[in-house]
Amino acid sequence: MNLLITYYSREGSTAQIAQGLAQATGGTLRELVDSHRMENGGMFLALLAALLGLGTTLVDPDYTVEPYEALVVMTPVWIGNPAPAVTTFISNAVLKGKKTFIVAVGGTAANPGAIARLEKRLTAHGASVVGHGEALGYIPDPKAKRPTDEELVAEGVLLGETVRQAFEPQLWSPAGPSGTPE
Numbered sequence: 001m002n003l004l005i006t007y008y009s010r011e012g013s014t015a016q017i018a019q020g021l022a023q024a025t026g027g028t029l030r031e032l033v034d035s036h037r038m039e040n041g042g043m044f045l046a047l048l049a050a051l052l053g054l055g056t057t058l059v060d061p062d063y064t065v066e067p068y069e070a071l072v073v074m075t076p077v078w079i080g081n082p083a084p085a086v087t088t089f090i091s092n093a094v095l096k097g098k099k100t101f102i103v104a105v106g107g108t109a110a111n112p113g114a115i116a117r118l119e120k121r122l123t124a125h126g127a128s129v130v131g132h133g134e135a136l137g138y139i140p141d142p143k144a145k146r147p148t149d150e151e152l153v154a155e156g157v158l159l160g161e162t163v164r165q166a167f168e169p170q171l172w173s174p175a176g177p178s179g180t181p182e
């Protein structure tokens, strides 16, 4: 199946999980890059934007989704909300009729509010949401043990099976998924 995996990652955990998901599904990875500096006041403004459901400015944004049959939208969870970069992607891509799957990455793997908000946004732009998954990224506490890159990639690989099952199985070719990195 021709699958696009689009993600934003500030600290890197979502990026590692996305790598694993791409390995497992053959999907094409596309990173969303926020143009705003996140240090000091920048992060505060980014969090405010997340809370208010606002977007941001992306660096070299690519909103092309037409060639893909299906889309995975991955976001870190910030105070119970999707990251602004993902909101911007959803606002600008032509999603009408696209099948999508949401992945929320958080310091806990229970963020139903963030998923519900993303689902609402995706369906408001004409996409259908076939499923969602949650993954455990970094716990925002310097004392907490960080998962290794290998562990994060393994999480993504595991998630791949759920994603494959959520999209109609007939979309997968008998030879298995075939995608190429962008």
Ligand SMILES: Cc1cc2nc3c(=O)[nH]c(=O)nc-3n(C[C@H](O)[C@H](O)[C@H](O)COP(=O)(O)O)c2cc1C
Pocket (backbone or CB within 6 Å): 008, 009, 010, 011, 012, 013, 014, 015, 047, 076, 077, 078, 079, 080, 081, 105, 106, 107, 108, 109, 110, 111, 136, 137, 138, 139, 140
């Ligand atoms: C300011 C801030 C707010 C966060 N809020 C939440 C939250 O509400 N729920 C949650 O599960 N994790 C929360 N986290 C943790 C991140 O979602 C987690 O560290 C994630 O792995 C970050 O993804 P990244 O490494 O791709 O940037 C928060 C992290 C930061 C820095």
